[in-house]
Amino acid sequence: MREIDPKSMTPKEIRHLIRKKEWNKSTSGVANGYVQANLVILKKDNALAFMQYCQRNPKACPLLDVTEVGSSKPYLLAEDSDLKTDIPKYRVYRKGELTEVVEDLHEIWEEDMVGFLLGCSLTFERALVNMGIQLSHFENNTAVSMYKTNIPTVKAGIFEGPMVVSMRPILIKDLVKATTITAKYPHAHGAPIHIGSPELIGIKDINKPDYGEAVPIPSGYVPVFWACGVTPQAAAMESKVDIMITHEPGHMFVSDKKENDQSFY
Amino acid sequence: MREIDPKSMTPKEIRHLIRKKEWNKSTSGVANGYVQANLVILKKDNALAFMQYCQRNPKACPLLDVTEVGSSKPYLLAEDSDLKTDIPKYRVYRKGELTEVVEDLHEIWEEDMVGFLLGCSLTFERALVNMGIQLSHFENNTAVSMYKTNIPTVKAGIFEGPMVVSMRPILIKDLVKATTITAKYPHAHGAPIHIGSPELIGIKDINKPDYGEAVPIPSGYVPVFWACGVTPQAAAMESKVDIMITHEPGHMFVSDKKENDQSFY
Numbered sequence: 001m002r003e004i005d006p007k008s009m010t011p012k013e014i015r016h017l018i019r020k021k022e023w024n025k026s027t028s029g030v031a032n033g034y035v036q037a038n039l040v041i042l043k044k045d046n047a048l049a050f051m052q053y054c055q056r057n058p059k060a061c062p063l064l065d066v067t068e069v070g071s072s073k074p075y076l077l078a079e080d081s082d083l084k085t086d087i088p089k090y091r092v093y094r095k096g097e098l099t100e101v102v103e104d105l106h107e108i109w110e111e112d113m114v115g116f117l118l119g120c121s122l123t124f125e126r127a128l129v130n131m132g133i134q135l136s137h138f139e140n141n142t143a144v145s146m147y148k149t150n151i152p153t154v155k156a157g158i159f160e161g162p163m164v165v166s167m168r169p170i171l172i173k174d175l176v177k178a179t180t181i182t183a184k185y186p187h188a189h190g191a192p193i194h195i196g197s198p199e200l201i202g203i204k205d206i207n208k209p210d211y212g213e214a215v216p217i218p219s220g221y222v223p224v225f226w227a228c229g230v231t232p233q234a235a236a237m238e239s240k241v242d243i244m245i246t247h248e249p250g251h252m253f254v255s256d257k258k259e260n261d262q263s264f265y
Numbered sequence: 266m267r268e269i270d271p272k273s274m275t276p277k278e279i280r281h282l283i284r285k286k287e288w289n290k291s292t293s294g295v296a297n298g299y300v301q302a303n304l305v306i307l308k309k310d311n312a313l314a315f316m317q318y319c320q321r322n323p324k325a326c327p328l329l330d331v332t333e334v335g336s337s338k339p340y341l342l343a344e345d346s347d348l349k350t351d352i353p354k355y356r357v358y359r360k361g362e363l364t365e366v367v368e369d370l371h372e373i374w375e376e377d378m379v380g381f382l383l384g385c386s387l388t389f390e391r392a393l394v395n396m397g398i399q400l401s402h403f404e405n406n407t408a409v410s411m412y413k414t415n416i417p418t419v420k421a422g423i424f425e426g427p428m429v430v431s432m433r434p435i436l437i438k439d440l441v442k443a444t445t446i447t448a449k450y451p452h453a454h455g456a457p458i459h460i461g462s463p464e465l466i467g468i469k470d471i472n473k474p475d476y477g478e479a480v481p482i483p484s485g486y487v488p489v490f491w492a493c494g495v496t497p498q499a500a501a502m503e504s505k506v507d508i509m510i511t512h513e514p515g516h517m518f519v520s521d522k523k524e525n526d527q528s529f530y
Binding site: 044047048049051052055056063065066068069075076114154156157 | 309312313314316317320321328330331333334340341379419421422
């Protein structure tokens with residue numbers, strides 16, 4: 001096999017490797033400049049309410065593509081792709097419990113399933129870093145800290161729950177810039193939902209995230225909180241639907257859309 | 266009854282008059298500064314595909330609110346409102362044919378219906394006029410010209426068809442300004458989809474619109490085309506669903522949301 005730098009691979013090349021089971025790692029840093037997306041798969045009976053949940057909570061759940069009932073092809077994001085095979089690892093939840101981690105969905109996909117692809121923070125993190133803003137977890141390739149807040153989402157059918165946020169420490173001098181840059185990416189969670197004072201949004205201990213890893217906040221830095229794509233997954237888990245499939249964290253869908261594609265905005 | 270200037274009425278006041286059958290006219294010019302919305306009501310069986318159609322064609326079908334199945338309450342746009350009563354006139358289509366025009370839906374609403382509210386061009390027209398751009402139909406209170414184009418929309422389930430566009434003649438010197446201003450309102454169709462040369466988008470005779478009225482294009486003006494909210498209604502009519510309910514043109518849903526509310530964007 002030809003050695004390729006993952007950063008300069010095209011989305012099609014990385015999806016091809018994943019499909020052939022030659023890539024089951026994180027997609028962090030691959031196909032630089034292309035949108036990666038969070039995955040949620042549900043059965044048709046839950047699909048309308050879940051789509052309404054996303055429409056009502058667009059900062060946490062920016063919808064990029066929804067497949068036809070029974071189809072695993074997300075035509076808007078990548079014409080030749082297949083959600084059954086093109087993600088390195090999947091998590092399968094049954095009645096809210098994680099039951100399997102699998103590398104393809106051939107055995108699990110059912111004819112009444114619908115795939116949802118949602119924008120992810122990688123897009124705005126790259127934009128921040130490109131504009132000279134330091135993101136420690138991004139540079140160290142560690143997980144981001146995520147917290148359940150006391151901010152309720154807007155309920156839709158069986159889907160409800162608190163907004164989950166991700167936190168990045170930002171230098172005081174960069175707070176305005178970090179806010180205005182991310183505001184330009186509404187399909188990747190957009191502007192922060194809160195700056196500083198974790199206790200005001202119900203976070204009791206900033207050193208004890210509910211998901212991900214604790215990220216130290218150095219002196220001169222302020223914790224900044226963005227709506228997080230874990231929100232809809234948490235809502236779907238809480239609803240204890242018969243089956244929900246997601247990507248394994250960090251193992252994303254790599255789309256053909258450029259991160260700066262204005263057709264999203 | 267106290268005389269109120271319709272322009273300065275609150276959305277709640279105008280909805281209240283409509284509900285009491287004291288206002289069955291066009292809502293053009295009422296409750297200045299508040300978002301008005303297009304209405305489409307469908308049965309649950311068609312709702313997911315219609316919502317997907319809107320998500321795939323956001324310039325023509327900017328989704329503002331979708332009700333729960335069986336509910337006529339659009340909570341995002343106006344908490345105390347009811348889609349069964351708060352629109353001055355409704356059109357009822359059965360298998361694609363207009364069968365009734367009614368002033369409320371008490372007799373027609375069914376327990377498996379879902380209401381969709383979509384952004385309308387009134388929002389960006391007001392923004393253009395406020396910025397000093399002349400819109401002849403707006404000033405004369407006549408209908409805008411609308412055309413079927415040769416631009417296909419992205420199909421979703423049974424919903425498909427050509428993009429319908431609205432046309433406004435714009436002074437050559439204002440073309441850039443009209444484009445950049447409307448680009449700021451993605452939830453009201455956003456930037457134009459085409460400038461000049463009607464034949465390039467399949468319009469054979471600019472003086473013969475498919476919907477609305479012919480609008481003259483004076484010397485020095487260029488026809489500018491925006492995606493139009495008739496697109497999803499036309500797609501739903503073509504699909505010949507058992508029942509679809511829309512607003513009577515010009516008789517819109519008046520929401521509590523300010524036109525410049527950034528939570529849409």
